[in-house]
Amino acid sequence: MYTAVCVRSFRRYATYRAATGARVITNTVFGFIISYTYLALWQVRPHLGGYDLSSALTYVWIGQGLLSVAALNDLGALTDLQTRISNGDVAVDLYRPVDQQAWWLACDLGRAGYQLVANAAIPMLVGALAFHLRVPQGSGWAVAACWSASALALVLALVVGYAIRYLVALTAFWLLDVRGVQLVYFLACSFFGGFFLPVTLFPPVLEAIARALPFVAVFQVPADVFLQRYDAAGTLAALGLQLVWAVVLLGIGRLVQGRAVLKVVVQGG
Amino acid sequence: MDDALIEVEGVTKSFVVRRRAGRFRRTRTVVDAVAGLDFTVRRGEMVGYIGPNGAGKSTTIKMLTGILLPSSGRLRVAGADPVRDRVRLAQRMGVVFGQRTTLWWDLPLRDSYELARRIYRIPDATYTRNLARCVELLELEDLLDVPVRQLSLGQRMRGDIAAALLHEPEVLYLDEPTIGLDVVSKRRVREFLARVNAERGTTVLLTTHDLTDIEQLCSRVMVIDHGRVVYDGGLDGLHEQGRSERTLVVDLEREQPPIELPGTRLVRCEGTRQWLAFPASASAAPLVAALAGRYALRDLSVREPEIEDVIARMYGEAVVAV
Amino acid sequence: MAETHLPLWRSGRWEPGHALRCYGHIVRMWIRAALAYPASFWMTAVGNMLLSGLDFAVIAVMFLHTHALGGWSLPQVAFLYGTSGLTLGLADLLVGSMDQLGVRVRDGSVDTVLVRPVPALAQIAGDRFALRRLGRVTQSGAVLVWSVAHLHLDWTPLKALLLVSLVICGTVIFGSVFVGGSAFHFFMADAAEVQNSFTYGGATMLQYPPTIYARDIVRGTVYGVPLAFVNWLPALHLLGRPDPLGLPSWYAFASPIAALLCVVVAGLLWRTGIRSYRSTGS
Structure with missing residues (x-):
C-alpha cells in the first residue's frame, strides 16, 4: 500500500510542471552565483577544507540540485499534513488504520523522487556543462561502490530530512502560527546542513556544533560520500551516523505524535 | 432614449481557449461568451439579469465595469467607454461580486470602509451619513471591528453591499448578491x-439564480442564454412564455390516494406527501382553500419555479428534475 | 449626461497624487493591522533579519580563510553586501507584495481591484504591506554602517551624494524588477519563482565583487537587466577599485539614468499585462 501512496504522490507532483520549471531556473541561477564565489575563494586557497576546486564546485551543484529534493523552502509533502493539522482534518486521518508516519514518509519519498528527476537533474547537468565537476574516481569497483554508497546515503538523507520535517509539521498541533518554526528549520538546515558552505570551513566551535546536529546527515554527509572523502570504514561510519539519526528522529517523531494524538482525543483538536 | 444609462449594442466577447490535446499539442478554440448582445437600461431602473450558468452574465458585468474589453460592439455607461474611462466611471458605480469580496480580506470591516472613503474621496459628511445609514439598515454595528475573513457569507455580503454604496454610485452592479445566503x-x-433604488434612484443591474430576488425587486427581467438576450420584459411575461409552474407541497395527516384537483397536476406522491404543480400566474389561495376543505392537512408550502426550468421550458427542452 | 453638475470629488480623474495617497492609506492600514499583534510582528521581523543575515554569515566564514575575495577586502565586500541588501530590502518593503499577484489573478481578486477608481498598481503594491521586511533593511543597513566605518574613505560631497543616489536608484531598480516581473503573472502561472531569481538571485550576486564573475555575466548586468547600476558601478568609484570591464568612468554616475529606464520598461510591461488581462479575463 505504501508503495502505491508513494507512486501516487510522485504523479501528483508531476502535474506541477510550471512550478518545477521555475524552481529549476532559480536553483540554476543560485548555482552559478555560488560557484563563482567558490571559484574566487578556492583561487586563494586551492585545497580549502580538503576539497579541490572541482570537488568544491560539485558540492555547490549537488547542493542546488538537492535543495528542493530535501524540501528546505517548504515542508515537502508534509505541507499537506500541516494544513490538515491546522484545519483539524487530521482528526479524520487518525481514525484510519494506517500508520501516519509511514504514510507521510511514502508521500514524501514520492515527492522527493519526482523532484530528483525533475528539479535536481537539470541544475546538475547545467553545472556539469558549465564547470568541471568531479565524478567518482578510481578502479571500477571503487566507482561502483561509491555510486551505491551515495545512493544509500541519499535515501538515508531523505529519511532524516523527512523525520526532522515531520517534527516541524507536528508543532502545528500546539502553535497557531508555524511560520516561525519553519523559518528556524530553514535557517538551521541550510546553514548547519552545509548547503551554503561545507561545515569543514566553519570555525572549530561552529563546526563541532554542526557535527553534533542531525542536519549534516541531510546534506554534508551524503555529499562527502559522493565526493569520496571517506575511506571504506569512514563511509560505513557515515552511513551509520545517518541511520542512527534516522532512527532517533523517527522515534522522537512517534513520541511527539503520541502526545499530539492524546491532545486531539482529550481536547477534541 | 434620453435617460439611457447603460447602452449595449451588438457586443461580442470571445475567449481563446487552449486545451491540451495529447502530450504536447494544444488545440485553440474560440468561444463566444457573449454574442451580439443588445439592451438598454434607463436611469433608475432595477433590472434582473438571469440565465443558466455560463450564459454570459458575469462576462457582461465585467464588460460594463471595465474589467474586460469587448471583442466588438458598442458599450456605453453614462455615455462613457467603461474600459477607457475606467477610473472616472469607477467613481460613479458600485460593484458587488457574490463569489468574491471587494472588501480587504485580512482587515476589519471598518478599515475597508475607511479605505473606500479615501479611495473614492468621499466628503466627511457624506461618508458619515451613508455609513450610519448602511450600518443601521444592514445591521453591521457589531461587525465593524471583525476582520473580513471571519465574517459569515451573509455578513460579508451585507458588508460588501455597504462598501459599494458609500460613495453614492449612480449605478450598482450586483453579481449573484444572494448566492449561498x-x-x-x-x-x-x-x-x-x-x-436604495426607491429613495436614491440608483440604477441596479443584478444577476441571480433566485427568481424570488427578481420577483421582489425587479420590474424588468432580461434572460440571457448562449450569450444572447432571449427575453426582455416583465416577470409575468416570463412565466407565461416559459409556461412556468409553481409547486404546492402538501403534507397530509395520513396517506391518501393521489389528489385530483382542477387546475393542478400531480407531479409526485410519496407516502403522506404529495406535489401538485399549477401555473405560476395562477393564485395559490383558492387551491389551498379547496385542499383544506377536502383533506386533513399537516403542512402546506409553495415552491417557486427554478430559473433553469423556466428557461428550459421557453425552449421546449426537457426539464431536468432537480 | 451632464458631468459638469457633478461635485468635484466625483470627477474621478486619474491623478498620480491621489494614487500615491491611496497607496499610503493602504500601507498605513496594514501597518496598524500588523502592530495589533506585536509578538507576531517582532518574531517575523527578527526571523526576516536572521534570514538575510545568513548570507553575511557565509561571507564572514569565507573571510576566515582568506583576506580578499576577488581582490576585495572584507569591509569592501561588506559594503557591496550592505548596499545590495538595503536596496533590495527597501524595494521589497515598498512593492514586494507584488509577487502575490499570481495568486490574485488565479482567484480572480484582480477584478475587485479594477473596479476601484485608483490605478491597480497602487492598490496591488500596497496590499499586504509587510512591515516585517524592515528586518532585512535593518540588518543590511547595520552591515553597511559597519563597512563604511572600516573603509576609511576620503569623503567628498560628491561621494556622499553618490552613496545617497546609490540607495535611491538601487531601490528604484529593484522595485522596477518587482513590478515588471509581476506583470508576467498575468501571462503565466508560476512567474513568482522566475521573478525571485532576478530579485533575490540578483541581490545575492551583487553581494560579491564583480571581479569574481565571468566578464560576460557582468556585461549582462550592465547592458541586460541593469543590476550593475544598483551598487557595483557606483561602488567601484566610491571604493576606488579598478573596473573589470574597463567602462568609461561616468558609468559610476549613470545609475539615475538606468533607474529611469527601468521604471519606463516596468511601466510598459505592467500596462501590457493589464491589457492582456482585460482581453482574456485571466
Whole structure:
C-alpha cells in the first residue's frame, strides 16, 4: 500500500510542471552565483577544507540540485499534513488504520523522487556543462561502490530530512502560527546542513556544533560520500551516523505524535 | 432614449481557449461568451439579469465595469467607454461580486470602509451619513471591528453591499448578491436594495439564480442564454412564455390516494406527501382553500419555479428534475 | 449626461497624487493591522533579519580563510553586501507584495481591484504591506554602517551624494524588477519563482565583487537587466577599485539614468499585462 501512496504522490507532483520549471531556473541561477564565489575563494586557497576546486564546485551543484529534493523552502509533502493539522482534518486521518508516519514518509519519498528527476537533474547537468565537476574516481569497483554508497546515503538523507520535517509539521498541533518554526528549520538546515558552505570551513566551535546536529546527515554527509572523502570504514561510519539519526528522529517523531494524538482525543483538536 | 444609462449594442466577447490535446499539442478554440448582445437600461431602473450558468452574465458585468474589453460592439455607461474611462466611471458605480469580496480580506470591516472613503474621496459628511445609514439598515454595528475573513457569507455580503454604496454610485452592479445566503440575510439584502433604488434612484443591474430576488425587486427581467438576450420584459411575461409552474407541497395527516384537483397536476406522491404543480400566474389561495376543505392537512408550502426550468421550458427542452 | 453638475470629488480623474495617497492609506492600514499583534510582528521581523543575515554569515566564514575575495577586502565586500541588501530590502518593503499577484489573478481578486477608481498598481503594491521586511533593511543597513566605518574613505560631497543616489536608484531598480516581473503573472502561472531569481538571485550576486564573475555575466548586468547600476558601478568609484570591464568612468554616475529606464520598461510591461488581462479575463 505504501508503495502505491508513494507512486501516487510522485504523479501528483508531476502535474506541477510550471512550478518545477521555475524552481529549476532559480536553483540554476543560485548555482552559478555560488560557484563563482567558490571559484574566487578556492583561487586563494586551492585545497580549502580538503576539497579541490572541482570537488568544491560539485558540492555547490549537488547542493542546488538537492535543495528542493530535501524540501528546505517548504515542508515537502508534509505541507499537506500541516494544513490538515491546522484545519483539524487530521482528526479524520487518525481514525484510519494506517500508520501516519509511514504514510507521510511514502508521500514524501514520492515527492522527493519526482523532484530528483525533475528539479535536481537539470541544475546538475547545467553545472556539469558549465564547470568541471568531479565524478567518482578510481578502479571500477571503487566507482561502483561509491555510486551505491551515495545512493544509500541519499535515501538515508531523505529519511532524516523527512523525520526532522515531520517534527516541524507536528508543532502545528500546539502553535497557531508555524511560520516561525519553519523559518528556524530553514535557517538551521541550510546553514548547519552545509548547503551554503561545507561545515569543514566553519570555525572549530561552529563546526563541532554542526557535527553534533542531525542536519549534516541531510546534506554534508551524503555529499562527502559522493565526493569520496571517506575511506571504506569512514563511509560505513557515515552511513551509520545517518541511520542512527534516522532512527532517533523517527522515534522522537512517534513520541511527539503520541502526545499530539492524546491532545486531539482529550481536547477534541 | 434620453435617460439611457447603460447602452449595449451588438457586443461580442470571445475567449481563446487552449486545451491540451495529447502530450504536447494544444488545440485553440474560440468561444463566444457573449454574442451580439443588445439592451438598454434607463436611469433608475432595477433590472434582473438571469440565465443558466455560463450564459454570459458575469462576462457582461465585467464588460460594463471595465474589467474586460469587448471583442466588438458598442458599450456605453453614462455615455462613457467603461474600459477607457475606467477610473472616472469607477467613481460613479458600485460593484458587488457574490463569489468574491471587494472588501480587504485580512482587515476589519471598518478599515475597508475607511479605505473606500479615501479611495473614492468621499466628503466627511457624506461618508458619515451613508455609513450610519448602511450600518443601521444592514445591521453591521457589531461587525465593524471583525476582520473580513471571519465574517459569515451573509455578513460579508451585507458588508460588501455597504462598501459599494458609500460613495453614492449612480449605478450598482450586483453579481449573484444572494448566492449561498440564509433566508434572513436574503430578506435583509432585498429590502435594503429596494430602498436604495426607491429613495436614491440608483440604477441596479443584478444577476441571480433566485427568481424570488427578481420577483421582489425587479420590474424588468432580461434572460440571457448562449450569450444572447432571449427575453426582455416583465416577470409575468416570463412565466407565461416559459409556461412556468409553481409547486404546492402538501403534507397530509395520513396517506391518501393521489389528489385530483382542477387546475393542478400531480407531479409526485410519496407516502403522506404529495406535489401538485399549477401555473405560476395562477393564485395559490383558492387551491389551498379547496385542499383544506377536502383533506386533513399537516403542512402546506409553495415552491417557486427554478430559473433553469423556466428557461428550459421557453425552449421546449426537457426539464431536468432537480 | 451632464458631468459638469457633478461635485468635484466625483470627477474621478486619474491623478498620480491621489494614487500615491491611496497607496499610503493602504500601507498605513496594514501597518496598524500588523502592530495589533506585536509578538507576531517582532518574531517575523527578527526571523526576516536572521534570514538575510545568513548570507553575511557565509561571507564572514569565507573571510576566515582568506583576506580578499576577488581582490576585495572584507569591509569592501561588506559594503557591496550592505548596499545590495538595503536596496533590495527597501524595494521589497515598498512593492514586494507584488509577487502575490499570481495568486490574485488565479482567484480572480484582480477584478475587485479594477473596479476601484485608483490605478491597480497602487492598490496591488500596497496590499499586504509587510512591515516585517524592515528586518532585512535593518540588518543590511547595520552591515553597511559597519563597512563604511572600516573603509576609511576620503569623503567628498560628491561621494556622499553618490552613496545617497546609490540607495535611491538601487531601490528604484529593484522595485522596477518587482513590478515588471509581476506583470508576467498575468501571462503565466508560476512567474513568482522566475521573478525571485532576478530579485533575490540578483541581490545575492551583487553581494560579491564583480571581479569574481565571468566578464560576460557582468556585461549582462550592465547592458541586460541593469543590476550593475544598483551598487557595483557606483561602488567601484566610491571604493576606488579598478573596473573589470574597463567602462568609461561616468558609468559610476549613470545609475539615475538606468533607474529611469527601468521604471519606463516596468511601466510598459505592467500596462501590457493589464491589457492582456482585460482581453482574456485571466
